[in-house]
Amino acid sequence: MKLDLARAYREAARGFFTYKAAVFFLNVLTFPRLRPRPVPRERPRVSILIPARDEAHNLVHTLPGVLAQGADEVLVLDDGSRDGTGGLARRLCAGVPGARVLCGEGLPPGWHGKPWACQQLARAATGDVLIFTDADVRWGPGALGAVLAELTRSDADLLSVWPRQRNVTLGERLITPLVEVVLLTFLPAPGLRLPFPAASAANGQLMAFRRAAYDRLGGHALVRSEVLEDVIFGQRLKERGGRLALALAGECMEVRMYRSYPASVAGFGKNVYRVHLRSRAVLAVSIGWHLAVYTLPWLLPARRARWLWALRAAGLLERPLVSLVTGRRRPADLAEGLLSPVTPLLALPVYLRGLRRQVGWKGREYEQ
Structure with missing residues (x-):
């Protein structure tokens, strides 16, 4: 049973990162990017x-x-x-x-x-x-x-x-x-x-x-x-x-x-419930899964499990590759990939805000 569970976890995590890698490289090739241009003389108001x-x-x-x-x-x-x-x-x-x-x-x-x-x-x-x-x-x-x-x-x-x-x-x-x-x-x-x-x-x-x-x-x-x-x-x-x-x-x-980090938590916390289809169950599954694929591989012994090293590498590389594509290429930007193992833990307060019945933003309160 433990072997079957480990295999299911390995295959699910591999599929998750394979999907994200495929989408990323597709977007590198197809996502439109703006280029600076002069304002044309003939244009709408x-x-x-x-x-x-x-x-x-x-x-x-x-x-x-x-x-x-x-x-x-x-x-x-x-x-x-x-x-x-x-x-x-x-x-x-x-x-x-x-x-x-x-x-x-x-x-x-x-x-x-x-x-x-x-x-x-x-x-x-x-x-x-x-x-x-x-x-x-x-x-x-x-x-x-x-x-x-x-x-x-x-x-x-x-x-x-x-x-x-x-x-x-x-x-x-x-x-x-x-x-x-x-x-x-x-x-x-x-x-x-x-x-x-x-x-x-x-x-x-x-x-x-x-x-x-x-x-x-x-x-x-x-x-x-x-x-x-x-x-x-x-x-x-x-x-x-x-x-x-x-x-x-x-x-x-x-x-x-x-x-600041608290401002990020407040800003994302007002949207996270709606992003997750207004479902607290989907919120719970989402944070659990991200802990499983980004944090857990660093807590499991990987001495003889090369696939765990692959998961670790995938998590570390994701943010730097995205930053390169979007033009964030300073050393501090690329170093953000090192946060991968703790990112789900840092996102926990965002998810917890999403579980509230009301969220506040700029002095106003809104129903979830």
């Missing part, structure tokens, strides 16, 4: 829209790059901030044609914070293309031209882009880069282009809509009560016949999502 709640520490670094892109308008919505976000944004926007700051309205019943902020921005925008971007995303030269080129090439109603991760402190390196690992090793890019709603992904850090399609869907009212509003928007867009496209930002954009 473009609005860049930034929902901001307590984002002064980010906007001071990121808003100048957005304002320099050459969009027809840049709108920042101050969503009840308590840190001077509105005043800072007004100073940065002063004298920039088409740039202005909106004061957010109170949250209506049945709405969550970010969808409501985005809905207000869209209502005020005049563009034929609406680009929603988070306040922590730093745009580099040529980023807007790159987004518009990919939106045209893909002929999508919604293009969602993953900015490159920028992690500075050890605390934010522990689990934040797993966003890129999940994207590139679990989700095959060709499958995401299929018309099935379940084959969807999206990233609220940058979502570029054709205005006609956005309005046809009712805007963010489509996801008014969703915490995971980006992924759900992509699914519901596909359900209604819309076209969804995804891309990696490459050198065009980068994001510093969280600045």
